[in-house]
Amino acid sequence: MTALDIGSNAPDFTLPRDGGGTITLSGLRGNPVVLYFYPKDNTSGCTQEAIEFSGLKPQFEKLGAKVIGMSPDPVKKHDKFKTKHDLKVELVADEDKAIIESYGLWVEKSMYGRKYMGVERTTFLIDSDGKIAKVWNKVKVPGHAAEVLEATRALQA
Template structure:
């Protein structure tokens, strides 16, 4: 599927989350949501990104924003990842990659000349009305969470 644009409605989902619950995106309408897609639990970039978002969680909470990380890893792996690093954000498991594919983020990647399929690190800021307000494609991790927080604060109440 084609990637989503600013102003469009993100694809809805109900997925298992860490700690044994589920999260349904459409049920969060009425509050802003930061939805970030990342490749794999407990890798250096993904760990740094999750730690940065977790460190800013009090500021996101003050703004009434729900922060959700999504990867193809199973819930058990998410639970270990959260416990190991003291993460505070919600993590959902897209094990069959259906949602990642629907967002157009399951893509061919290349590392050291080897081609493989993986998640393109992307963040969506979804406004209270459930529309995409901002998109960060091919995210570079350092400082990203702070930039997302700034953009979220600029959305206003």
């Protein structure tokens, strides 16, 4: 469970992005931002999530919203992931996991009885003032991007 609640300021960051350059969250103020955290490039759930968000990118853009995916994978891996799946969303690399930790999402997970540390799949809708408007914890991928789009529309209403 994230320590960040609705109405909290979204922790700012400047991180390297796919294709070169950086993205700074506070530099996007004035427009809503969908910030989704995912465990790993090229895994089934993460790929499906990125494809669904990419497919809805034109509708997010009509609302002035920017969609950004974040994982601990390096930029080179993000570039390959984007090319392989023709992804349209921007991906940022948090290799030292400092931002993922600041959002409370570097957590102990368990698979087949083995415990390990990983990213908890979570999405934040951040309003144009940089405040958290909605949080989806432990995201189930199918239909998630469409649900986030509806919440983004409601934010604009």
